[in-house]
Amino acid sequence: MILSPSLFAADAGRLDEEIAQVEQAGAEYLHIDVMDGMFVPNLSFGPNILSGIRRKSRLFFDVHLMIEKPERFLEPFIREGADGVTVHYEATDALDEIAGICRERGVKFGVALHPRTPVSVIEPWTDVLDILLVMSIEPGFGGQAFMPEAVPRIREAKALRERKNARYLISVDGGVNPETAALCREAGADVLVAGSSVFRAQDRKAALELLRR
Numbered sequence: 001m002i003l004s005p006s007l008f009a010a011d012a013g014r015l016d017e018e019i020a021q022v023e024q025a026g027a028e029y030l031h032i033d034v035m036d037g038m039f040v041p042n043l044s045f046g047p048n049i050l051s052g053i054r055r056k057s058r059l060f061f062d063v064h065l066m067i068e069k070p071e072r073f074l075e076p077f078i079r080e081g082a083d084g085v086t087v088h089y090e091a092t093d094a095l096d097e098i099a100g101i102c103r104e105r106g107v108k109f110g111v112a113l114h115p116r117t118p119v120s121v122i123e124p125w126t127d128v129l130d131i132l133l134v135m136s137i138e139p140g141f142g143g144q145a146f147m148p149e150a151v152p153r154i155r156e157a158k159a160l161r162e163r164k165n166a167r168y169l170i171s172v173d174g175g176v177n178p179e180t181a182a183l184c185r186e187a188g189a190d191v192l193v194a195g196s197s198v199f200r201a202q203d204r205k206a207a208l209e210l211l212r213r
């Protein structure tokens, strides 16, 4: 199980300390939410922040672009240190182009699905996909409750992977805590994105261990 603490829930005044804590506590990925105020009604980090934190961390930077037409901003995020870029299916008509750029630049290609987008839409890209991100909240804000409807969607993503003989990781984002993590794991998730349950915990190591168990 890969744990990907979501930086959006960290203390923005102490980002490097926050990142160092989860890195030392055994996280594998760092989930970095990028919001444009259009695709979601909120704003967050840009490429300049990525560049700053890249110098401080060796974690896999799992960049989640919650922005309209993400193809416009792929290059700066890759240049500033993304290891994987996940775009929303609903936000672009350019998945082929994005997959090609990710392959050329050696970064993982991810697609995120809004909670009401059918999992089957991803079928044409299963052979080039590295990460399928199943949203288990309305994108845009942390601290929301996990949507139980995500569980059968994770199962469907796993069944599709088997049927297509594909290799993508199934990631889940939103409301992930020790209880919901167990449901996600049973359903077939490989990556757990967790914001509040990690960064709002006093002891990050204990929080990550609880999720892993």
Ligand SMILES: O=C(CO)[C@H](O)[C@H](O)COP(=O)(O)O
Pocket: 006, 008, 009, 031, 033, 137, 138, 139, 140, 141, 142, 143, 144, 173, 174, 175, 176, 193, 194, 195, 196, 197
């Ligand atoms: O994608 C996101 C928001 O759109 C965040 O990654 C998500 O909110 C994680 O936070 P939490 O674990 O608190 O739900």
